[in-house]
Amino acid sequence: MTNMDLFQTPRGQAIVLMAPALAVYSLFAIWPMIDVVILSFQDWNGIRENRDWVGLQNYHHILYNDPVFWVAFRNTVIWTILSVVFPPLLGLLLALGLNQRLIGRAPLRAIYYLPVIIAPIAVATMWRWMYDPFFGLFTQMLTDMGLSRWIVDWLGDKEVALYSIFVAYVWQSVGFSMVLFLAGLQSVDKSLIDAAHIDGANRREIFKHVTLPALRPTITIVLVLSTISSLKAFDIVYGMTGGGPAQSTQMLALWAFTQSMQIFDYGRGSAVSVVLLAITLVIVVPYMRWSQRREEEAR
């Protein structure tokens, strides 16, 4: 087959046209992913010329001899559960509210979406200032309201820090769910709502029997994306506490980074990454399959 022939078929044209993107994607996304899996079976400090095969030693270490891994694991689980519940729920409520005919609806939508486009590291910095135990906004507000006994060291208290970061995370991510739900609400058939009115349904019943079923595909997407982004929570934690105090806000993604880039144990860092990848796939793949089946049944 000559070069000319290759261009003649649609398949050939597709391959040729996709080649540049495919090359970049392979080099910067697919190959690093494969390399991380290989690295997780090796011992390497990032500088040495040779990467030594150590078999399952890295996995053995992080699972049996690394207390921080389990703290990070527990935090990641809590974080994921909270992120799957709160941002989507608040996003849905905001979307329902901003789907009504309100004055200033368009600017409000933009304002609620704004935090999504701010870099997480900037969000972390803003919120770190607001959480400052002496000069921060929250401390000031509580003092002014005469509630100074409620003041805690938001990011310095081991029991509170994780949840303080989570509030900032909700503030940043709620707009994302909101926009997806708003888009989903546009697809709700108006005549179905009319039909439900005629059938005698009240607002709650219309929501249950018309809006919610129509939002089902959107809910699947929002939950899957929330799960994935919460499992890989890194930048906002890194920017606010760096995993402290005393590893109390350590996360798997952050711990993988710390192991590799700060402790220079690329083998262990990669092993943590691979475990995180496995957890993500175990949660997301079955959920997507299940919801796809449900959608097909409903169709």
Add this chain to the structure above:
Amino acid sequence: MATVEIADLRKSFGAFPVVHGVSMGFKDGEFIILVGPSGCGKSTLLRMIAGLEDVTSGTISIGGRVVNALSPKERNIAMVFQNYALYPQMTVAQNLGFSLELSKMPKPEIEAKIKESAEILGLTPLLDRKPSQLSGGQRQRVAMGRAIVRDPEVFLFDEPLSNLDANLRVKMRAEIKALHQRLGSTIVYVTHDQVEAMTMADRIVVLRSGKVEQIGTPMDLFDNPKNMFVAGFLGSPAMNFLTGRLAADGSAALVLGNGERVALARRPPAAGDSDVVLGVRPQDISPDPENGTAATVKVIEPTGTETHVLVELAGQEITCVLGARLDINPGDEIRLSFATPAAHFFDAKTEARLETGSTKHEG
């Protein structure tokens, strides 16, 4: 079953008026069709009767009770939508029973009602299917079933057949008519299709730009249209209009713009100084090789049973329905007679019909 009374009903969306003071009354058990071009306010009117749209002013009464402030549920009406509006996640049976379930009717009673309406509409084998597994006609039937189970006083139909293909539309038209005869309930039906209006209605309401143009039985509107709009809207193909002046010599003839004379069956009362519009249905035009007015054939459309011929006459296009097999070609000249007693005359300025009272049809 109930009467529907509408008094000086108005509706504005913001500052934009859509319905301008409409009054009409429907008798108990009547099949009423609201017809008009898109944007005439017919759907808005129906939605106001349903309670889906607020009334700006005026009153709507159903069964003698003013329902302006009542919710759709309290009006005891049922509505069938153009896109069927079936709940996609529910089976046919659940769709049928949904309103009854919401009204807290006991389960066995709901099941009996579902069974009964499914039998009326031939839906029994489909009860466990989802709407997505049904054809367009079946979905339409489920939508009607959902209306029937509630025993409403008034059925409202919003262009229910527009999403169906031509054959199915003819079939469903007959089914809806049969259903009306069987249930005997009041039906208010909106369509832009004048054939649906003519074939199904007890009475037709012709609307234009939010105003009632004329109300009457199909044949009454067909034979005695009040104005050019009603005359042109009902009937297929549409009525032809030829503008000219009545012959100065007092004979029964119309003189067209180019001086051509068109012989008439009678001379209408003069409309003062203004031009007169002759309205003739395509079926009432006949070939007349000796005394007819000359016209040039432009397009020939054989339908099998008859032939639609588009001709040009004094710069105006005229459609006529002629015999099944014709030996003519585009470009030919034919002579046509417009001297039919069924012709109508309109004032060119006001578009109102010049002769009041009914036109007698002879032959």
